[in-house]
Amino acid sequence: MSNYHIKNLEEYFQVYRKSVRDPENFWEEIAEENFMWRKRWDKVLEYDLSKPEVSWYKGAKLNITENCIDRHLYARGNKTAIIFEPNNPSEEAEHITYNQLHDRVCRFANVLLDHGVKKGDRVCIYLPMIPELAVSLLACARIGAIHSVVFAGFSSTALHTRINDSDCKMVITSDGSYRGGKTIDLKGIVDEAMNSCPNVKTVLVAKRMNSEITMKEGRDKWLQPLLDEASNQCAPEIMDAEDPLFILYTSGSTGKPKGMVHTTAGYMVFTAYTFKNVFQYRENDVYWCTADIGWVTGHSYIVYGPLANGATTVLFEGVPSYPDFGRFWQVIEKHKINQFYTAPTAIRALAKERLDFSANYDLSSLKILGSVGEPINEEAWHWYNDNIGKKNCPIVDTWWQTETGGIMISPIPYSTPTIPTYATLPLPGIQPALMDENGDELKGNLVSGRLCIKFPWPGMARTIWNNHERYRETYFSTFKNNYFSGDGALRDSTGYYRITGRVDDVIIVSGHNLGTAPIEDAINEHPAVAESAIVGFPHDVKGNALYGFVILKETGETRLHENLRKEINQIITEHIGPIAKLDKIQFTTGLPKTRSGKIMRRILRKIAEKDTNNLGDISTLLNPEVVQEIMDGAI
Numbered sequence: 057m058s059n060y061h062i063k064n065l066e067e068y069f070q071v072y073r074k075s076v077r078d079p080e081n082f083w084e085e086i087a088e089e090n091f092m093w094r095k096r097w098d099k100v101l102e103y104d105l106s107k108p109e110v111s112w113y114k115g116a117k118l119n120i121t122e123n124c125i126d127r128h129l130y131a132r133g134n135k136t137a138i139i140f141e142p143n144n145p146s147e148e149a150e151h152i153t154y155n156q157l158h159d160r161v162c163r164f165a166n167v168l169l170d171h172g173v174k175k176g177d178r179v180c181i182y183l184p185m186i187p188e189l190a191v192s193l194l195a196c197a198r199i200g201a202i203h204s205v206v207f208a209g210f211s212s213t214a215l216h217t218r219i220n221d222s223d224c225k226m227v228i229t230s231d232g233s234y235r236g237g238k239t240i241d242l243k244g245i246v247d248e249a250m251n252s253c254p255n256v257k258t259v260l261v262a263k264r265m266n267s268e269i270t271m272k273e274g275r276d277k278w279l280q281p282l283l284d285e286a287s288n289q290c291a292p293e294i295m296d297a298e299d300p301l302f303i304l305y306t307s308g309s310t311g312k313p314k315g316m317v318h319t320t321a322g323y324m325v326f327t328a329y330t331f332k333n334v335f336q337y338r339e340n341d342v343y344w345c346t347a348d349i350g351w352v353t354g355h356s357y358i359v360y361g362p363l364a365n366g367a368t369t370v371l372f373e374g375v376p377s378y379p380d381f382g383r384f385w386q387v388i389e390k391h392k393i394n395q396f397y398t399a400p401t402a403i404r405a406l407a408k409e410r411l412d413f414s415a416n417y418d419l420s421s422l423k424i425l426g427s428v429g430e431p432i433n434e435e436a437w438h439w440y441n442d443n444i445g446k447k448n449c450p451i452v453d454t455w456w457q458t459e460t461g462g463i464m465i466s467p468i469p470y471s472t473p474t475i476p477t478y479a480t481l482p483l484p485g486i487q488p489a490l491m492d493e494n495g496d497e498l499k500g501n502l503v504s505g506r507l508c509i510k511f512p513w514p515g516m517a518r519t520i521w522n523n524h525e526r527y528r529e530t531y532f533s534t535f536k537n538n539y540f541s542g543d544g545a546l547r548d549s550t551g552y553y554r555i556t557g558r559v560d561d562v563i564i565v566s567g568h569n570l571g572t573a574p575i576e577d578a579i580n581e582h583p584a585v586a587e588s589a590i591v592g593f594p595h596d597v598k599g600n601a602l603y604g605f606v607i608l609k610e611t612g613e614t615r616l617h618e619n620l621r622k623e624i625n626q627i628i629t630e631h632i633g634p635i636a637k638l639d640k641i642q643f644t645t646g647l648p649k650t651r652s653g654k655i656m657r658r659i660l661r662k663i664a665e666k667d668t669n670n671l672g673d674i675s676t677l678l679n680p681e682v683v684q685e686i687m688d689g690a691i
């Protein structure tokens with residue numbers, strides 16, 4: 057087991073060197089040690105990054121749910137696999153053992169089969185954080201269907217775009233969801249989306265709220281009665297290593313969202329290996345990741361990574377502020393959480409509140425704290441370290457992406473000394489590179505550039521659904537034979553990496569990736585709007601917030617600007633979801649443009665950041681006079 061659980065820095069360097077010297081051998085040993093294969097692979101790795109084509113464990117046969125559930129039943133059948141902690145703390149938590157999970161996944165898988173879902177079919181899952189969400193992912197995987205989870209905060213337009221892009225034949229949803237003190241009519245949103253989704257034959261509805269909803273005859277079915285009737289045995293579909301496991305959409309800087317495709321064997325090995333090492337998971341630990349399963353963090357580090365390790369993983373329905381700002385800390389005390397994984401935006405929001413919210417709870421069970429989704433600023437890091445970890449828990453600042461499938465750069469607790477704001481060192485098997493603007497690799501330390509990965513790793517996405525050319529173009533064309541992340545980073549004098557943020561037009565707001573183009577498209581739908589441009593500006597809780605510059609069709613627009621602002625945010629909510637609302641909207645008569653007509657976002661960004669001393673040379677603009685107007689009107 058030596059290379060599976062790293063114990064100290066010396067061992068890390070040994071393992072790392074080995075993983076770079078002979079990557080195939082490295083990933084082969086890991087795959088041999090810990091998984092249940094129906095057939096062994098013929099070749100560990102085949103790749104050509106110019107195409108790009110990557111195949112891991114080719115020839116192997118397996119089912120990921122056998123690895124996440126069945127093979128634990130003998131030794132851990134009565135161990136808790138999932139703890140469901142409901143939104144309302146007075147509702148009882150539910151402990152689902154591995155035996156029970158097996159039963160529930162098999163029943164659900166049989167319901168899918170009964171409704172004609174077959175291997176390779178796409179199923180859209182639009183559920184709140186309730187046990188059915190985790191179970192439905194696994195049920196799809198059990199029968200080889202490809203799940204496509206859409207975060208239940210997305211609007212009906214965002215939902216139907218994603219359903220149609222991957223041609224899902226079924227949608228799994230619920231009669232509503234609780235979010236703190238609010239409720240959301242998820243089924244209503246699905247019904248609206250269904251007007252644009254002719255190929256969806258079945259909508260399965262989980263009961264969460266007992267709310268009055270309408271069920272469309274022949275299409276909509278309550279889930280529970282079907283589960284009750286189904287058999288609790290379902291033989292797993294035996295999959296090829298490279299069969300798709302799921303599609304998950306992520307925003308691009310332009311165009312429609314990208315359906316990233318992850319495949320079976322490599323993703324499984326990678327999430328399992330990284331989970332075990334980054335969180336140093338031990339048999340009786342209770343692990344909690346606060347992400348939503350609608351995002352990749354939930355896929356990899358609530359469901360697949362932990363379950364592949366036979367871990368106990370918490371599934372939390374609620375929010376950090378309900379019923380009060382002590383909720384996270386109360387859950388940690390209640391379930392004696394050992395590893396806690398959350399996002400900087402949550403930490404910053406909680407750090408603003410009174411300290412007694414955390415001081416009132418016993419947090420002594422904690423061993424390791426994690427952070428993901430955006431750079432963690434120094435202040436938030438210290439607050440987390442001092443008040444939650446009591447200076448006793450290593451903080452793992454984990455850098456990765458939907459596209460990478462799992463954690464890429466992160467400290468390994470008790471091995472890698474941590475420094476605030478540094479994701480530190482690449483995990484074994486990961487070969488980062490920093491590139492300059494000419495596409496040359498920056499060697500040595502004390503350099504900063506664009507963050508690439510120069511060698512394949514098992515968890516990498518293999519393509520964009522239905523658009524391999526876009527995959528090649530987006531990730532593998534900027535720097536030849538390298539995967540380009542879209543992030544900037546620096547490497548310090550000791551080789552530690554610090555991620556500095558996006559270098560493209562993706563803005564990370566509260567840890568959510570938002571492309572500027574889809575938001576601008578939504579705003580431009582407003583009948584009074586001629587053109588718009590979105591940039592990010594620093595925000596003390598969200599990390600970044602959105603600033604919109606909007607040109608109206610008629611300068612003499614009679615409607616009050618305040619009303620227009622509300623309407624613009626309403627349109628964004630309808631097209632994308634509330635997470636993409638703008639914090640500031642400035643009306644202007646023009647946008648700074650180059651002579652070829654491209655918006656100079658750099659200038660807008662500086663104005664939004666209130667950093668206007670050094671705007672650079674604006675004389676080459678098509679319309680330099682507009683810059684002063686925008687500066688004068690800045691909010």
Ligand code: WTA
Binds near residue numbers: 429430432453459541
């Ligand atoms: C950002 C989330 C700094 C980064 C797993 C990346 C981070 C994007 C970190 C991916 C971190 C994620 N430090 N930035 N520790 N982790 N990011 O696809 O810009 O939702 O490209 O995946 O989040 O976001 P995604």
